[in-house]
């Protein structure tokens with residue numbers, strides 16, 4: 001166990017036990033310092049101006065897009081990388097811009113019951129548009145991830161959407177997903193990978209995975225703000241419609257207002273395509289003024305991650321997680337929520353979910369917060385999984401490279417105090 005990287009995170013100079021990195025990571029000094037350097041000076045809006053500031057901004061955003069393409073191992077290079085307001089928006093963009101058409105009247109989408117609400121609700125709404133469409137939900141709670149997904153694939157399935165790392169079990173599903181992608185593509189089924197929780201646990205290599213869509217969430221990997229980063233395969237990107245449209249996405253808008261009858265424009269979806277010419281690649285999806293500082297910070301976040309190496313993150317987190325799980329298992333008042341075979345497959349990331357017997361998770365979360373021990377309590381946006389397990393909510397501790405054995409000991413000590421407090425009632 002190492003505290004080598006702790007001093008990279010200035011906020012930890014305060015008395016803070018931060019065990020909520022799956023919600024958002026702390027921001028390293030390296031990223032914050034770079035942002036302070038650039039934000040006060042040479043920044044402008046993107047693609048809207050000339051001069052030194054505009055050129056600098058363009059350069060920094062382009063560099064970030066290239067760094068992301070290389071970080072994710074993109075086929076097709078940086079043209080396939082789209083910035084969106086968050087990961088959830090990216091999933092909706094793909095749902096309405098592409099999957100809606102592919103589904104036809106009776107197609108199905110296949111997910112698992114461990115998906116985040118953001119990887120279920122957009123698909124649910126899409127299938128609700130037509131009576132014969134359906135959402136298939138694989139139950140992975142028996143510890144049979146691969147079989148439960150494969151067994152639901154049939155000729156009506158047009159898209160499989162899976163999280164690379166689940167946000168309750170924290171299991172890394174990479175090896176199973178590789179097999180699922182092969183089977184899906186053999187049957188012309190699209191694959192979307194929700195990698196929001198993955199970049200600090202798994203080396204993502206899109207070339208190797210050969211998938212169709214992937215999304216990450218920048219604030220969980222040291223960037224400021226929150227930008228979704230969506231990869232869309234170059235087989236698809238220029239066929240995908242901009243489901244949300246506006247300034248910055250079109251090269252031409254052919255409306256002659258002087259020739260309108262009664263000042264009225266009549267337009268249907270087919271003529272719309274003739275009137276509006278969208279840019280190619282990512283340009284057609286990045287609507288309005290872009291959050292350039294948030295975007296640029298992703299480039300610095302990648303510098304930081306690569307200076308350490310994703311493997312190192314994974315090793316440190318696994319070591320800390322093993323210690324945390326071992327300590328929690330010593331507490332007979334704790335119920336762990338674990339993927340059934342996690343002991344065998346050693347594919348855990350940095351997350352463990354649990355409850356204290358007889359105490360509501362929000363009560364525990366609140367009392368821990370009073371001691372400045374931060375973790376997440378509630379449904380974790382994973383109602384399908386928790387409902388399947390008949391658990392009305394849980395606590396989730398999630399680790400970062402800044403955590404130490406002392407953090408874990410503080411958590412365990414405070415959980416014990418809370419248990420004692422409630423036992424006296």
Ligand code: PMP
Nearest residue numbers: 086087088116118163167196217
């Ligand atoms: N998928 C997973 C697995 C997540 O953990 C999250 C965020 N908690 C999301 C999707 C949604 O990400 P965002 O908040 O960037 O929309």
